[in-house]
Amino acid sequence: MIRRGFLKFLFITPLGRLISGVLSAGIFSGVIFLDVIRTDVRKRTGADVEKVLLPYPRLRGVVSVEEALANRRSVREFREEPLTLEELGQILWAAYGISETRYGLRTAPSAGAQYPLEVYVVVGEHGVKTGDGYLKPGVYHYDPHSHTLTLKKTGDFREALYQAALEQIWVLKAPVSLIFTAVYSRTVRVYGERGRVRYVPMDLGHAGQNVYLQATALGLGTVAVGAFYDDQVAEILDLPDGETPLYIMPIGRPIYQYRLTEAELIRYIEKSRR
Template sequence: MWRRSFLKIILATPLGRLIAGIAASLATATAIYLDISHIDMRKPQRISGVEVFLPYPKLRGTVSVEEALANRRSVREYRDEPITLEELGQLLWAAYGISETRYGLRTAPSAGAQYPLEVYAVVGEWGVAAGDGYLAAGVYHYEPHRHSLTLRKSGDFRRELYRAALDQRWVLEAPVSIVFTAVFARTTRVYGERGRLRYVPMDLGHAAQNVYLQATALGLGTVAVGAFYDEDVAEILGLSEEETPLYIMPVGKPAAYYKLSERELVQYYERRRR
């Protein structure tokens, strides 16, 4: 009882009122800090994962641009073999990597240099050979300015991606799928709806063709897949609400290679010039 009386006397003094006010403020601040009821835990949360530095891109190859253009095909049959980490890195660099070091411009042109695209790699079990082992299966995000992969989700998600892509088996059988997404707001904030309807699709076309040509130059094959359930692919990749999946490009070693000769091409034209 005497303790309560003593506490009342202390709180009645100016110093006591000051201490009580500070305590109340701290309690309120703590309550606000700990209150997470407003957070939607069902919404995918972006988390930092393991970062894999890719081998530096090569700027010279053994296949000319003309040869790559001539022999580019949509490939849907792959050998049961992995690609290498170096090949994966080269493909990602070709897709959306850095090609100018003052401003960090990319290998693919973009309207207003807004770069709305994001690039992911869905890596299967034993899909990418790295040194004496393999890159862990999982969903990776490509970081263009570091030329690295950041692990977003562990595990082999090829079967889930295959189901989301209307059971197109090349998505299941390829060791890796490169997936393009877009944050439309980066472009629409400058160009409005024209950015959504025209400029972002143009950006995607440039980047996807880069993957086609680089794959051909590396002796690999790919195909652009646009038929899939957007929400399912977004869930697999763990995308935020502002990000939309646009293309899936499975990549692997072709079951058969296409080779066009100059003679075949000349004969084709001559037959049509008669």
């Protein structure tokens, strides 16, 4: 068990900050900050909340990492087709789900294992297929530990999100959008301003790339959107004080699926070597 006095030493004293900075490079960071991870999880549930139990994540797929890397593209044109609940659950797990069960570490790395990000889902009307029906349109929050969605608001908020995102049409047309937010204080309290300007953006990039690659592996597409009015997105999500929206990632079935062959890649490399 990690002593709180040791954590105080790490977070507050100059020497402790230096040590924690080294640890954030990946050496024992998940173990050192376990106490913080467990005590910082906010209670978002209650007796009257509506939860969606997502299908269990799959750890084996049919597309290799190399293929997903080669075929990943920013997709802005989507078919008018829903995602399945299995696909949505798989993408959420890839984005920020649990990948280690002793300490609750995630699929995306995080400086000091502080995990400042939260993931929300805006589901449109008939946006997600669930057996014989569809997932209720609305705003959901993802809980990685129980792999569930909690319904926060009911209704199709794609139009509002489209307006908040400077009328980028792919936000309106996608059946689903993932929205990443950050609780900066989780990282700043350990690393100070460096956590805000460097580590949280790095965390976001890691998680965003996970979404890109998992979407590609599932035959889906997405694009990272950073141009939007923060206050309007925060209002759509009903964000508490201290939580900031950072990414909108609309997800759907691409009209055109990019495919790179090994022969094409080899020809390009050989031509560039001449």
